[in-house]
Amino acid sequence: MKYITEYRDTELAKKIIKDIKAEVQSDKSYRLMEFCGGHTHVISRYGLEGVLPENVRMIHGPGCPVCVMPIGRIDSAIELALEHGATVCTYADCMRVPASGGLSMMKAKAQGGDIRMVYSASDCLEIARANPDKNVVFFAIGFETTTPATAVVLKQAKAEGLKNFFVFCNHVLTPAAMNHILQNDEKVHIDGFVGPAHVSTIIGSEPYETFARDHHKPVVIAGFEPLDMLQSILMLIRQINKGEAKVENEFIRAVKPEGNTKALKMVHEVFALRDSFEWRGLGSVPNSALKLSDAYSEFDAEKRFGLKYRRVPDNKACECGAILRGEKHPSDCRAFGTVCTPENPIGSCMVSSEGACAAYFNYGRHKRA
Template structure:
């Protein structure tokens, strides 16, 4: 497949692995966080850990959209379905995130009462469903980082232009740079960060400059393909060795310094900052999420259905908070692989294959020691 196979070439991977092995200094340890779930998934799916020297430790970050969704937000979506009888459209992974009282959107869908839950691939699907069902309230459950935000903004503008009065958005969009800062403030010790791929297409590489300068940490923006990741890891190693803390861009084929200005403009037209937002694992972070501007409030499901947000505590045994901060690895969690599995997730990190726990369960358990 063109533009894909080139970035998954085994021979080039082995050559890069060789260069990485030569670049690491014997007396040093390298703790790198891949911020994005897309990178976590790629590392696991391609077995890249096997190609890296032991002195490099990859720590999974919180950049998995469904992992950072707090229980209270999922509860709001479930309330929309069960109490307000709406037709809720959501991205696939969102459906399995555990909510209060053992519920999830999948379980809400299976119930006889209430509205309906449909999986969509794009906001345009949700708009079409709203057009096709003029007598029903259709709500799009908007989650994700800056990657998925522009399409949501577009959907709101489109709904306004068409006068689509039965369409609204339950917005849980979050922002990458504040989360990265919060993570570094929380005491996670890192030597470098593999920066987001798709998020950076929208916000540009310059968005991370304040972080690199304030925390003196190297950041390399990386594509999601395995060779992108290996090249980025090599670039991080060189920065560490040289004592540099710069923003470097490995993903130059799509990421520019200033990002996609049109997308940024669309986001700014429709959304504004929330004063603070509760993240699963990272707690409350100021100006880290978006809500729909008052001039578009008719398309804001929170307003239309007067939905309150309630803070719900995570399951006590679940180590997702520490795992999302990179302070624990999945197998260090007592319930990993026993009570908490992808078929019956307790914590959100076990839901999406971009989540640290699910990626490890699905792809990496063979590396664990056999316990007899």
């Protein structure tokens, strides 16, 4: 299949691995952070860490939108359903994220809350149209990848004059989180970034220039296939060896420097920048998330239902925060694979299909044991 088969070619993989080993200098340490949760799963699924030289280490960043959502935001979604009687719609990954009081959206649903899994934001809009007597709230999460889809349904709701459709906006921004990590680099030294794929199809490669220019950190935007990852790692190693720091685009088949200008224009119309937003593991990060713009404030669930954010500490047994910051690997957590499993998660990193703990559990735990 085009763009898949040729990026899983065994002989090409062997050649790139050989080139990586030839380029790596024994007296150097290469600490590369892949920001995207999809990349973390590619690395684990195809065993890429096992073929890299020992001094090339992949550090897993906060690139899973479900994982970085703090408990307080999940609590607010449950509050909408249980206390305000709203119909809350969200993606399936969010349903099992542990919240306060032993709850999750799934458990709140079992208690009588009208919380529904949807495949897309437009599904939620359909529910609002079909139930004009109910307040319907879309629990919108995701990086820049999913933000345009939320913008589309908001524009549709406004055009139709819907009065019972609302959005609880939790869209977060990738470059702000990357910058925050570099500003707090005491515990995690990073030599280069594997830039996210889907996010970059929207925002392009230009927003990463600041990391090369101001922080002297190379960035290589990578696709999702194993050869994409290996080639991107090779490109980063070559930059580090030369003392260079620039933005390179390995994922040229999908990413343009300017990104998707039509999608970006729509996002800028519908959303505005939040002054600050709490990320699980990172704390409050300035200018790192979106809210509805004044022109769309009538659809803002936080304003309509008077939601007040309450910060809630993570479970003391959970190392999700340190894992999301890149300070620890999933297998460093004492709860990993024992009391914390995909069937019984105590942290969000074990829940999501993009979570680092889920990747390690599904693809790598037996090898490490």
